[in-house]
Amino acid sequence: MNIDFTSTIPYIPYILQGIIITIQIAIVGAFFGSLIGFLFSLVSHRKNFLGATVRGFIDFFRGTPLIFQLSFFHYGLPQIFPGFLPTAFQTAMIIFSLNSSAYLAEILRAGIEAIDKGQIEAAKALGVSKFYTTIHIIIPQALRNVLPAIVNEFITLTKETSVASAIGVQEILRRQAIVTGTTYRPFEPLLLVGVTYYVLIKILSIFGKMVEKRLKYDSSSATI
Amino acid sequence: MIQVAQLFKQFDKTEVLKDIHMTFEDGKTYAIIGSSGSGKSTFLRCLNGLENPTSGSIIIDGVDIVKNEKELPKLRQHIGMVFQSFNLFEHKNATDNVTFALMKVKKISEDEARKIALAKLKEVGCDHRATHFPHQLSGGEKQRVAIARALAMEPSVMLFDEPTSALDPEMTVEVLKVMKQLTHTGMTIIVVTHEMNFAKEVSDTVIYMDKGEIVEIGSPKEFFEETKTARARQFLANML
Numbered sequence: 488m489n490i491d492f493t494s495t496i497p498y499i500p501y502i503l504q505g506i507i508i509t510i511q512i513a514i515v516g517a518f519f520g521s522l523i524g525f526l527f528s529l530v531s532h533r534k535n536f537l538g539a540t541v542r543g544f545i546d547f548f549r550g551t552p553l554i555f556q557l558s559f560f561h562y563g564l565p566q567i568f569p570g571f572l573p574t575a576f577q578t579a580m581i582i583f584s585l586n587s588s589a590y591l592a593e594i595l596r597a598g599i600e601a602i603d604k605g606q607i608e609a610a611k612a613l614g615v616s617k618f619y620t621t622i623h624i625i626i627p628q629a630l631r632n633v634l635p636a637i638v639n640e641f642i643t644l645t646k647e648t649s650v651a652s653a654i655g656v657q658e659i660l661r662r663q664a665i666v667t668g669t670t671y672r673p674f675e676p677l678l679l680v681g682v683t684y685y686v687l688i689k690i691l692s693i694f695g696k697m698v699e700k701r702l703k704y705d706s707s708s709a710t711i
Numbered sequence: 712m713i714q715v716a717q718l719f720k721q722f723d724k725t726e727v728l729k730d731i732h733m734t735f736e737d738g739k740t741y742a743i744i745g746s747s748g749s750g751k752s753t754f755l756r757c758l759n760g761l762e763n764p765t766s767g768s769i770i771i772d773g774v775d776i777v778k779n780e781k782e783l784p785k786l787r788q789h790i791g792m793v794f795q796s797f798n799l800f801e802h803k804n805a806t807d808n809v810t811f812a813l814m815k816v817k818k819i820s821e822d823e824a825r826k827i828a829l830a831k832l833k834e835v836g837c838d839h840r841a842t843h844f845p846h847q848l849s850g851g852e853k854q855r856v857a858i859a860r861a862l863a864m865e866p867s868v869m870l871f872d873e874p875t876s877a878l879d880p881e882m883t884v885e886v887l888k889v890m891k892q893l894t895h896t897g898m899t900i901i902v903v904t905h906e907m908n909f910a911k912e913v914s915d916t917v918i919y920m921d922k923g924e925i926v927e928i929g930s931p932k933e934f935f936e937e938t939k940t941a942r943a944r945q946f947l948a949n950m951l
């Protein structure tokens with residue numbers, strides 16, 4: 488078998504440093520994606536200008552490929568706005584945030600719709616304000632309802648950061664290609680990249696399961 | 712006192728309440744009966760503003776809530792409501808179901824709210840379920856916790872919308888017992904119910920509704936023994 492790590496070994500640290508970029512994009516995307524997605528989920532059903540705008544935005548990000556969104560932002564927009572020159576890394580952080588916000592908004596909206604309206608009426612009948620009802624009744628239950636879907640979205644996001652290599656972001660997959668360019672051995676660095684992604688995703692899903700377990704309601708668990 | 716006059720409610724094109732007039736005296740117990748779809752729930756839900764009347768007036772302690780929507784949140788603190796489907800907060804245990812509005816609406820401290828919650832849960836015989844979540848409770852327990860939740864706000868009026876319709880007979884008895892206790896506390900109690908015995912034995916006044924109208928109002932004795940209208944007689948005949 489033609490496997491030989493000798494020429495790849497010196498580049499392993501270089502490749503692995505790409506994980507930091509991968510993780511940075513994933514975390515920024517997950518954080519701002521959640522934040523924006525959350526805000527969008529609260530207004531996306533509204534039958535007004537704001538609601539329609541948000542729905543249009545979500546539709547765009549779900550309706551076009553990620554690689555198009557990255558390219559459009561990185562190469563397309565600078566042609567129209569000459570002063571606008573985002574780096575590939577900046578582009579990735581922005582597009583991954585917006586892209587995942589669109590998916591998360593849809594997920595959270597579904598979670599909100601799934602809550603039995605009776606509880607919201609009960610809160611209203613007790614004189615509880617809309618704000619408190621949203622914060623303490625709707626959101627915690629919506630989150631629990633859709634937690635598996637959210638974890639799933641974070642996993643997808645982490646995997647898809649690899650697409651950023653196409654616009655030149657120096658994340659782990661891109662580094663593999665660069666190393667292969669000098670060693671002419673694609674198999675060894677690819678194996679390393681595959682294992683790294685796998686471990687990263689495993690950690691994420693185990694973490695997700697733990698959170699899900701903690702959020703189960705029974706008389707022994709803490710309450711929100 | 713709650714004075715309802717010329718109350719109309721339309722959903723789209725259908726008239727659900729037609730010219731309702733009714734005065735609820737303080738401290739009395741009212742049973743609203745009538746066949747399904749006659750507008751009982753809609754009427755009850757107008758009384759705490761969960762439904763917006765199309766026209767008319769509902770004057771509660773001098774304030775017309777149809778014209779003063781801004782007063783509703785404040786007013787609702789004094790009007791408790793219990794639903795057929797319990798509507799407990801699924802992610803909160805029994806105690807937290809009760810303390811929630813005490814803390815968020817009445818701004819009572821958590822310690823104090825817990826004390827009140829425990830006392831109210833005890834009143835309805837559910838103190839041994841204080842840390843149970845709704846999905847761990849029987850239907851009767853859920854409804855009693857829901858009653859405790861409403862009572863904790865110390866309302867002067869309690870609205871019940873078919874509180875026992877989702878319960879089997881045994882649990883119905885538990886819940887009716889708790890409701891019966893409330894009739895001696897000076898609260899105004901308005902119950903939509905299919906429990907004719909409860910209407911007969913516990914209420915001061917029976918209100919019979921049909922097709923969005925109040926057809927007959929009377930004491931239980933008058934209503935059940937000297938039924939005036941043919942429609943009410945027909946309804947009672949069908950109930951037996």
Ligand SMILES: Nc1ncnc2c1ncn2[C@@H]1O[C@H](COP(=O)(O)OP(=O)(O)O)[C@@H](O)[C@H]1O
Binds near residue numbers: 745749753
């Ligand atoms: N939100 C609503 N939208 C449209 N129609 C409704 C709504 N709520 C009730 N209705 C209609 O109003 C009528 C009276 O309903 P309801 O007050 O629930 O009657 P009851 O409680 O006596 O069974 C029914 O015909 C019902 O279909």
Ligand SMILES: [Mg+2]
Binds near residue numbers: 752753872
């Ligand atoms: Mg009803």
